[in-house]
Amino acid sequence: MVEKQTNDVLVSFRGVQKSYDGENLIVKDLNLDIRKGEFLTLLGPSGSGKTTSLMMLAGFETPTAGEILLAGRSINNVPPHKRDIGMVFQNYALFPHMTVAENLAFPLSVRGLSKTDISERVKRALSMVQLDSFRNRYPGQLSGGQQQRVALARALVFEPQLVLMDEPLGALDKQLREHMQMEIKHLHKRLGVTVVYVTHDQGEALTMSDRVAVFHQGEIQQIASPRTLYEEPKNTFVANFIGENNRISGRLFSRTGDRCVVELARGEKVEALAVNVGQTGEPVTLSIRPERVLLNGSSEACTNRFSGRVEEFIYLGDHVRVRLEVCGKANFFVKQPIAELDPALAVGDVVPLGWQVEHVRALDPLLETV
Template structure:
């Protein structure tokens, strides 16, 4: 399978399963190719199988079934330290009794590198994370962000072909976290190393990745570049998990080519893109992003046009979220940049609103509301 795509595949999961009790599969049937040099994020809620998949790749967990290939060779029975993989965890895992430089030199001495070569590598790795002047400090003398940068440098210092990161920014505050996201992204771009990154933070996944694999109940629901995942979700789970999403439940009335008509509970009809629908009469969920809804005069050109009653304004600095009651749904959100907000709009106003057919996706029915 992977061979036909040439040598640009670094990692292949083939039919990989993992069960801890012999009954429940935490990872169901994972088939995934990871390309050389890509930044791939495994994203999903707790218990979705993303961390277990990463740990199998690292060698800390063994697959119950299936095979994992690294650079074309099976690594199922290769111990972690022989896999040529760097690791960065949330808790940094630095040696407290070693200086920053000693922490960085450790993976090199384990690999039998000479002191001269090692000190050259350590110097390079420290400047890469902008910590040259901290080489003689101990981890306890560093801030959380600095410790995380040392952990990152240590994972990169022996120039592995693959770096795995498990929620590495989870313990940092919002501003530092966002700064580190960019740092890691830029280091990745400079080095061209392959990164597999695990997070449950969708914003982080969208910001940093070349591709994102969305996990749910042990299976990949969709794998795609961030923009495609957000704009073109293939099912209701992905639409809800990535970004904010308005959902309207209804049943399929007719289906013709790429488009369909859906009848909502109170009889309103919506024309939508038919992405993942069954037969006429069956339930569907419509997905509309809040920033794609047009208000007042802007809605005149929309095929799907309704009235909504303004229930609440939620001010977020650069934009405002307006909660409306639309088609009997009390929590329908519209997102508007502050510059576009009509200052006369008030709670209780009934306004026309609408959305284009290409911005509403008819997907599988939602199992739990």
């Protein structure tokens, strides 16, 4: 990756660690640069360290070791309200006894702005989230989506250089959540503010972000653009956590440059990209996305060609997931757009299938979790 100029970096985590009990590190040696104006998402399962990292940046938690820099200066000992950071939480954290306009005015009056200035900024923030006509309502009179918009406007009203969002859409239903994802994304583009967003929802991370940092057990496994993470995962954890993934276990048979041959349990051989493999004879996991597997005649030109028995069809509207038994593995999925599905295909059919070398990645062996 090309090194960005230092003056493009707004936030730097340097060797940051966090432990609550002095023994177990929730965040282990975090080194991360966040660029000015970018939308960076911290993604990972519960307990992976993503929210703790966000809370240290906000000032609600103190690093056990290491340093956090904001615009070039250390903020380890700067209290939260002096960090010039906006925050949006899942539970909105609005003041119930204040109207929408008063909620938005609060962070401005705390900062000592004049009445005229406050009124002007509140007006601007309300129109930004299309809530002009709701200024005199109380949070209790608003829907969840409207409350989340107010929380968003309040985080942006004092024009901070950085906005932190912790699972802000977690309480909303699917349709509203997807609508708000686009709203936040468009607001970010319009304002050019730097956003650090925490979620465990991979779809949300892929939809909204410029870059995504995938956390697991207190460490960043990979940080990249959504497309790179999905198409080029660096290890088995990232491949499994981002999107759907077929995993086949085997052993490294041979390697030539960035290509390798993997031998499966029953002796079949698969040619793959050697991404994260050890020595010949050592176990590896093959990773193949369901939409990259070709069925029937489409598979004729594939280097890796096998046959599979159709076990089940799962109908999902615009596409169908076909579950097959392939190479002794019963849960091998192929994703087919409705328009491309062969209507004659039936459960029990044995069909040829295949995938290109560039779509199968040889990664570290999967540690089976009980």
